[in-house]
Amino acid sequence: MYRSLSSIGIVLATIAFTACSDSISANANTHVSVQDQCDPASFNAAIGAGACSKQGNMTFAQFNSELSATQQVAAWRFVPPNLTVRVGQSITATNDGGEVHTFTEVVAPECHALTATDMIASGTTFTADAETTVGTEHYQCCIHPWMRATVTVTG
Numbered sequence: 001m002y003r004s005l006s007s008i009g010i011v012l013a014t015i016a017f018t019a020c021s022d023s024i025s026a027n028a029n030t031h032v033s034v035q036d037q038c039d040p041a042s043f044n045a046a047i048g049a050g051a052c053s054k055q056g057n058m059t060f061a062q063f064n065s066e067l068s069a070t071q072q073v074a075a076w077r078f079v080p081p082n083l084t085v086r087v088g089q090s091i092t093a094t095n096d097g098g099e100v101h102t103f104t105e106v107v108a109p110e111c112h113a114l115t116a117t118d119m120i121a122s123g124t125t126f127t128a129d130a131e132t133t134v135g136t137e138h139y140q141c142c143i144h145p146w147m148r149a150t151v152t153v154t155g
């Protein structure tokens with residue numbers, strides 16, 4: 001009898017552990033892809049060498065045209081824009097674009113206090129501070145302020 005009860009306990013513990021890790025990985029939600037479509041020839045000509053280090057399909061003129069018309073450029077974005085994490089988890093942001101971006105948690109003046117370590121070079125990954133409180137947090141790229149993500153932090 002003891003033996004079967006302890007076996008059940010092990011099975012239940014395994015199910016609980018599996019369910020727990022499944023719910024974390026099913027979210028796949030602690031990672032954000034930072035994206036843009038900068039065309040290196042025109043961006044580097046306009047901004048400077050190295051401004052765009054990956055092959056994208058939007059010229060600098062097209063970028064400015066869309067920005068002027070809509071105050072944003074849709075291809076410059078965080079994917080996904082909405083994430084859910086638990087307290088204690090942090091979000092990593094990989095720059096899959098060609099320009100430098102930031103992934104900065106914003107409440108008020110964070111974008112005015114950036115340092116070199118906040119810059120996410122093309123092809124690199126940045127890990128934000130672990131979330132410490134339940135609630136809703138907002139992140140943005142301080143260079144392209146329409147690039148935003150909303151993070152729901154659960155207990």
Ligand SMILES: [Cu+2]
Pocket residue numbers: 076100101102141142143144147
């Ligand atoms: Cu950006």
